Amino acid sequence: MEEQTNELKENPSVCCRICQQGPRLTEPFASPCDCKGSxxxxxxSCLHRWLATSGRSRCEICLYPFRTVAIQRYGLLEGLRLWMDVPERTxxxxxxxxxxxxLTMATIGLVVVCWIGTDHFIFEGKKLGMSRTWSMGALGFFVGVLLVGYTVTLCLMVRDMLCPWWRWWRRGISVIEVTRSHESSQNSAGDQI
Incomplete structure (x- = not known):
């Protein structure tokens, strides 16, 4: 690992594979994974930024696992505000x-009409030969179907509004490197010898 780091310091034509820039005076190159050469x-700093924006915790080339922690990029309310800031969603x-x-007004109106007109429905049912129990049962069935339909429609609308936001919010994670585990383990092994 040290040989590779020295090689990188000595070769000015090598550039960072993330930002495509050469070595910096304040920040020398690192070799945090098993990739060789350039x-x-x-x-x-480029590695930290790449981990945070990509949401990955492994090197995309050699699949070396970095020691990372995934955290939500936005809080719940902040994520909801950002989601709603898009004009199409608003x-x-x-x-x-x-x-x-x-839909709520129509449902309330129909339930009120059924409640107010209960006596009328019972009277008309008697004309047709239906007992009071059958008339009340038919009216109750109608109101029940109406309320179930209303509730299901509201649930589907809420689901269609919240599910895309929830998926977007859950995927909005930042991955933070805890340590450069590869270098740390190599250096600690070298220190022990």
């Missing part, structure tokens, strides 16, 4: 909200 050259939410209001 593919192993990376600035530590417009969709406003349209869905209007549909919910209209």
């Amino acid at each position: 593919m192993g050259a990376v600035h530590p 417009r969709d939410f406003a349209a869905d909200f209007m549909v919910v209001i209209l």
Whole structure:
């Protein structure tokens, strides 16, 4: 590992595989994984930024596992605010909200009409030869189907609004490198000898 790091310091034509820039005075190249040659050259700050933005915890070339911790990029409310800042989503939410209001008003109206007209339905049912129990049962069945349909529709609308946001929010993670485990283990092994 030290040989590879010295090789990288001595060769000015080597560039960081992430930012494609040469060595920096303040930040020498590191070889945090098992990649060899110029593919192993990376600035530590570039590696940290790549891990945070890509959400990966392994080298994409040699699949070396970095010691990392995944944290949510945004808090729950901040993620919801950012999601709703997109104009198309705001417009969709406003349209869905209007549909919910209209659907709620129509459902309440139908339930109130059924409740107020109960005596009328029973009277008309008696004309047709239906008992009071059958008329009340039919009216109750209608109101039950109406309320179940209303509830299912609301649940589906909420699911269609929240599921895409939830998936986006859950995937919005930053991966932070805990330690450069490869270099640490190599250096500690060298120190023990």
